[in-house]
Amino acid sequence: MEWISDSSALNARLTAAAPDRIGLDTEFIRERTWWPQLALVQIAIPGPQASEPEILLVDPLAPGMGDALGAILADPSVLKIMHSASEDLVALKHACGVVPTPLFDTQIAAALAGVGAGVGYQRLVQDTLGIALEKGETRSDWLRRPLTPSQLEYAADDVRYLFGLHDDLDARLATLGRRAWLDEDCARLVSNAQRDELDPWPHLGLRAAQTLNADAQIRLMRLLRWRDAYARDNDRPRTWILDNELAGTLARSPPADVARLQSILDTHPKAPRKLASAIWSALHTTLPDENLAPAIRSDERDKEGLRKLQLAVAVRSAELGLPDGVLASRRWLQPLLDGNGWPGPLSGWRRAQLEPTLAPLLPPTGGNPDPSV
16 A cells, blocks of 8 residues: 655556556545545555555645546556446546546446445445455545545555456356446446536426426426536535525525515525525526426326336346346436437447337337437
C-alpha cells in the first residue's frame, strides 16, 4: 500500500507497471454540494504475485493529479474494474475530465451472472472469495489530511479484491455466454456519465405527482427542472434549493402573484426566500418540449397492462436465472405500455430476450425510443 501525493510519482508507477487492468475506486464527499468532491482514488495494479495486487492510494487534492489520473482513466488498453461505479464515474469526470473506459462493473456482472441484484462489495467479496471485510470507515471524513491508518486500510480493501472478483465473474459470464451483455450495460453506464444530462422528466419519480392533474404535473416538471439546473450550476444539493414537498405544493396551487409566493416561502424554514422571482418565472415559463412529457397514469387499465408486462418479465427472468429487476424495471416498461417503442436500456440484449414474450402484450409502436431513459 503506497500513498501518492505527487503526480510525477503516479506517472512513474503506472509507466513502470504498464498494467493491462486496474482495480479502481474512489472516496468522495457529497453532503453540501451537487458535484461529488473527490477525496481519494484507490488503484490496484498487478503485483509480482497474481493474488497480491499492489495498492496505490492517490491524493486527488494534490496539484496536477487530475491530469495524471486522466491519462490512465482514458487509456483504452487498460480495463477498469470497479464495483457499483455510477457515482464514482461522475466524481472522476468532474475532477479529472475523463470517464474511465473500458469498464467492468462487478456489481452489474454479479447480477448478469445470477449471483444477485445490487449486491454490495463486502457481501460479494464474502460470498465469492470467502473474505470478511471491516465496515468501520463507511462514514469517514475523507477530505481530512493526513488520513488515519484505519482509513487507509479500509480504502485499500475496496480495491484489493477486485481482480479476484473480476476473474470469477468473468468466467461465469463466459460460461453463460453473457460477456456481451456486460459490455453493453457498462458502455451505457459510461455513456450516461459522459453525457451528464439532467433528467428531462424529474417529476415522474415522485409518488405525489400521481395525485396532480395534467396542468399541475407540467408545473411540477418546470419547477424541478429549474431546481436541478440551478443546483448543478451553483454546486448545491437540490433539496437545499427547493424540496420536493414544497415544489408539489406550489405546482398544485400556484400563488396568484410574486408577493403571495414570497409569503408562502417565508412560512417554510428551509425555503429559498431569495429565489422567489426565479421560482415564479419557472412556474410560468413554457418549456419547448413540455408537450412531450410522458403522462403519469394510475387508472386500473394502465395498472393491469403493466402488471401483465411485469409478470411476463418475471417468468423470463426466472428462465434466465436473473435476479428480479435486472431484465426490466417498471420505469423501462412504461414507455412500452404507452406505445413509445423500446427505451435505451431495453434496446439491446434485453430486447432480444423480451420481445418474443412481450410483443403480444404491447400496443402498436409509436414515437421513438428514448435512449436516455
